[in-house]
Amino acid sequence: MSGEHNTDYEKDISPGNGHDFANGANGATATHQMSAEDTARAAARFGYGPLAHVNTTEAQLRPFGGEFQPGLYKSVEHRKFGNPAPLGLSAFALTTFVLSLINMGARDIAEPNIVVALAFGYGGLVQLLAGMWEMAVGNTFGATALSSYGGFWISFAIVLTPGGFEIASSLGGASDPMFNNSFGLFLFGWFIFTTILLFCTMRSTVAFFLLFFFLDLTFLLLGIGYVHRNAEGKPNPPVIKAAGLFGLLAAFAAWYNALAGIADSSNSFFIIPVAHFPWSPTARSRKTERQTV
Known part of the structure; x- marks a missing residue:
């Protein structure tokens, strides 16, 4: 795929105004001043997609869910290892997918115990490791989010482990109001944490925000x-099913962002559109470019 063809696809992420570059040069000048070595390295590393045609030595890269970065960030070209975000996103997505289907009543499965294995092994341990690697590459948001949700899945599995930790039984059993109220408070705490992270994605991409x-x-x-149970004292079925639906959407959004981080010219015939908010740095730089032209 030629550089000219890539540029046509990458109008949303082409270098913009001076705020996108550490050296203060405007986007057009910095692009033309890229050395052949810089250009070759960028093409080899990113091929095409949201990070293509960027001066990876000098640029601040654009917000991108595939790198789990909600804001401008520094070059990743110096890394000696790969991008851990797609691994963490995939671990989160699969575990959330299975639990959400159960919450929606798929195949009349009444108990979510099958999720325990996924929550310990994939959504928990693997996602936690991905979060630690995000810390190693300097991505504070990615490290906080992936490590925290890895911890969520491990703690979720601990609660559901039959006979292992006796948390449910010590609260009167899974059908006891005390257990349901306790678990509801546990989930509300994660709602507050997720809201905090949501605020940090509002200047990023639509795909990242929707996750x-x-x-x-x-x-x-x-x-x-x-917390608000039905007449039988069980978790409110319509509300739990609605939660399962949004959980499925979250799982697919996580897989979508993971694919955006994995796909490049070495393995894909197409790019993954991520869509930038009109008020995002990318959209504003595009507006500046159009006004300049």
Whole structure:
């Protein structure tokens, strides 16, 4: 794929005004001043997609869910290892997908115990490790989010482990109001945490924002469903099913962002559109470019 063709696809992420570059040069000048070595390295590293045609030595890269970065960030070209974000996103997505289907009553599965294995092994341990690698590459947001949700899945599995930790039984059993109220408070706490992260994605991409928006609604509805129970004293079925629906949307949004971080010219025939908010740095730089032209 030629550089000219890539540029056509990458109008949303082409270098913009001076705020996008550490050296203060405007986007057009910095692009033309890229050395052949810089250009070759950028093409080899990113190929195309939201990070293509960027001066990876000098630029501040654009917000991008595939790198789990909600704001401008420094070059990742110096890394000696890969991008851990797609791994963490995939671990979160699959575990959330299975639990959400159960919450929606798929195949008449009444108990979510099958999720325990995923929550310990993939959504928990693997996502926690991905979060630690995000810390190693200097991504504070990614480290906080992935490590925290890895901890969520581990703690969720601890609660559900049959006979292992006896948390449910010590609260009167899974059908006891005390357990349901306690679990509802647990979920409300995660709703508050997710809301905090959601605020940090409002100047990023639509795909990145929707991941946390759907997840936020999932935690909120799950908390409501456990606290406001039906006449039989069980978690409110319609509310839990609604939470399952938003959980599915969150899972697919996580997979979408993961694919955006994985796909490049070495393995994909297409780019993954992520859509920038009109008030995002990317959209504002595009507006500046049009006004300049």
